[in-house]
Every structure is written in structure tokens, then in C-alpha cells.
Amino acid sequence: MMEIKVLRNVFEKNDRAAEQNRELFDRRHITCINLLGGAGSGKTAMLESIVPILSQSLRVGVLEGDLATTRDAERIAALNVPVVQLLTNGGCHLNATLVQHGLEALMQHELDLVIIENVGNPICPANFDLGEHLRMSVLSVTEGDDKPQKYPLLFKAVQAVLITKCDLLPFVDFDIERAKADIRRLNPTAAILRTSSQRGIGIEDVADWLRQIVNERQSLVAAP
Ligand SMILES: Nc1nc2c(ncn2[C@@H]2O[C@H](COP(=O)(O)OP(=O)(O)OP(=O)(O)O)[C@@H](O)[C@H]2O)c(=O)[nH]1
Ligand SMILES: [Mg+2]
Numbered sequence: 001m002m003e004i005k006v007l008r009n010v011f012e013k014n015d016r017a018a019e020q021n022r023e024l025f026d027r028r029h030i031t032c033i034n035l036l037g038g039a040g041s042g043k044t045a046m047l048e049s050i051v052p053i054l055s056q057s058l059r060v061g062v063l064e065g066d067l068a069t070t071r072d073a074e075r076i077a078a079l080n081v082p083v084v085q086l087l088t089n090g091g092c093h094l095n096a097t098l099v100q101h102g103l104e105a106l107m108q109h110e111l112d113l114v115i116i117e118n119v120g121n122p123i124c125p126a127n128f129d130l131g132e133h134l135r136m137s138v139l140s141v142t143e144g145d146d147k148p149q150k151y152p153l154l155f156k157a158v159q160a161v162l163i164t165k166c167d168l169l170p171f172v173d174f175d176i177e178r179a180k181a182d183i184r185r186l187n188p189t190a191a192i193l194r195t196s197s198q199r200g201i202g203i204e205d206v207a208d209w210l211r212q213i214v215n216e217r218q219s220l221v222a223a224p
Contacts, residue, residue: 002027004214013035013097014096014097014128014129014187015096017097017099017131018130018131018162019131020096020131021100021103021132022101022132022160023097024103024131025133028107029112029218029221030114031114031134031213031217031218031223032040032114032116032130032131032133033113033138033210033213034116034118034134034137035113035117035118035136036125036126036134036135036136036137036151036158037120037139037154038120038122038143040140041120041143041172042138042140042164042165043074043118044117045164045197046138046197046206047075047079047117048076049079049203050210051076051115051204052204053207054077054113054207054210054211058113058211058214059100059109059110059113060081060111061081061082061109062084062112062116062117063086063103063114063117063215064080064083064085064086065072065086065088065098065118065125066087067087067089067090067092067120068090069088071084080201082109084102084105086098086101086180088119088211091119092119092123092124092125093118093124093127093128094116094119094152095128095130095131096130096131097130100115106108110130113214116130116132122147123142123154125155126157129204135157135158137154137155137158137161138161138162138164138198139155139162139163139179139183139199140164140168141163141168141174142165142172145175145176145179147179147184148182148183150184151183153161154186155186157187158187158190159189159190160191160192160193160206161192161194162202162206163176163179163192163195164192164196164197165197165198166195166199166201166202167196167198168196180192193205193206194210
């Protein structure tokens with residue numbers, strides 16, 4: 001009989017580590033969000049915009065997922081918040097075990113919110129639970145308004161979708177109403193926010209949305 005359980009084992013191992021990560025977050029009263037999106041869609045630029053606002057009232061830590069280099073972690077470290085760079089060495093997504101190792105270092109700090117920036121990729125990362133409580137997807141207007149239909153996984157099981165680089169709308173052929181309608185069909189309840197990190201559009205809304213989620217979760221924990 002041939003051995004056929006390799007794939008299942010990959011997911012089982014990942015899911016076990018994800019559950020341990022989630023238990024750790026819950027024990028420490030931390031909210032964790034997984035930030036997903038294609039390469040160059042503006043994930044780190046969004047963090048550079050919202051982290052300084054969030055840091056006014058929350059203790060924020062960041063895990064940066066990339067194939068190579070510490071460039072994104074350096075951008076986050078410049079904001080003076082704890083950050084760990086997770087390198088996949090060519091892997092196209094983060095997994096819960098790598099996140100677990102990153103948390104050993106990040107959890108030296110007292111935190112309210114952990115943001116995990118996943119590897120830039122609109123496909124694979126969506127398949128891997130990292131132990132997060134929430135997911136936020138990024139779609140930049142330079143990628144095209146057909147992407148929600150073409151990459152549905154990125155938009156289905158998420159709580160918010162950020163349409164980024166909206167300052168470029170006059171220069172690209174991107175029908176924002178069509179993109180929003182397609183996202184809505186895939187996901188009737190996600191918050192859909194128009195943003196531009198470069199011009200500061202919608203940044204307060206993203207920060208408010210996240211702050212409210214963290215506060216709601218913390219008041220649930222505090223309730224008798
Ligand atoms: N015009 C414009 N450019 C932006 C905006 N946000 C990001 N960019 C540019 O888009 C490029 C990629 O931005 P990043 O924030 O590094 O994107 P990312 O999703 O973190 O990239 P990876 O981590 O490599 O997947 C950079 O050249 C940014 O300057 C925006 O709001 N407007
Ligand atoms: Mg990045």
C-alpha cells in the first residue's frame with residue numbers, strides 16, 4: 001500500500017501549531033490579525049501608516065513574512081515597535097510553526113495587538129491558519145479590478161478588504177464599484193475600505209476599525 005498522507009500531515013501539523021498560537025494569544029489577551037495580499041500591494045506601506053496611530057492607544061507588535069531580506073522589518077523597526085522578520089527561504093506563504101518561533105521573540109514584550117504581514121502572494125497564504133483571530137486583505141488598484149473573481153480565496157474568509165493606492169485611480173483602468181460588488185458577492189460582511197497610504201486616505205478608518213476590534217475583544221475578556 002502506498003503512503004498517501006503527506007498533504008494531510010502538512011495541514012494537521014500546521015493546524016496544531018495554529019491552535020497553540022491562538023491559545024497563547026488568548027492567554028495573553030492579545031488580538032492577532034493576518035494581513036494578506038499580492039506582492040507589492042501596499043501591505044507594509046499600510047502598516048507604516050496605521051501603526052503610529054494604533055500605537056497611541058495599543059501596544060502593537062509585528063511579524064514580517066518574506067522570502068528574503070529584512071527590508072520590511074527594518075521599515076517597521078523605524079516606527080519603534082517590536083518586530084520580528086520571518087524568512088521562508090523561498091516558501092510562498094507563512095506557516096504556523098514559523099510564526100510560533102517568531103512569537104517566542106515577540107512575546108518578550110507586553111502587547112495588545114499582533115499584526116502578521118504575510119508573504120506577498122494572493123494565493124497560498126490564504127490556505128494556512130496561523131492562529132490569527134482576524135484576516136485583512138489588501139487589493140491595490142494597480143492589480144486590476146478582476147482580481148476578486150480570479151483570486152476568491154483572498155477575499156472570502158476575511159473580515160476586511162483594503163483597496164489600496166486609490167491615489168492612482170485616475171491613472172489606471174480600475175472600476176472600484178465593480179471590484180466592491182465582486183468582493184461583496186464573495187463576502188457579504190467584510191468591511192471594504194478605500195485607502196491611499198501615500199495620501200493618507202482612509203487611514204484613520206482602518207486604524208479605527210482595528211482599534212474597535214481589539215477593544216471589543218478586550219472587553220469580552222474583562223467581562224465577568
Ligand atoms: N501611489 C501609491 N503607491 C503606494 C501606496 N502604497 C504603497 N505604494 C507603493 O507600492 C510599492 C509596494 O509597497 P509595499 O508597502 O512595500 O508593498 P507590500 O505589499 O508590503 O510588498 P511585499 O511585502 O513585497 O509583498 C512601493 O513602491 C510603495 O511606495 C499608495 O497608497 N499609493
Ligand atoms: Mg511588505
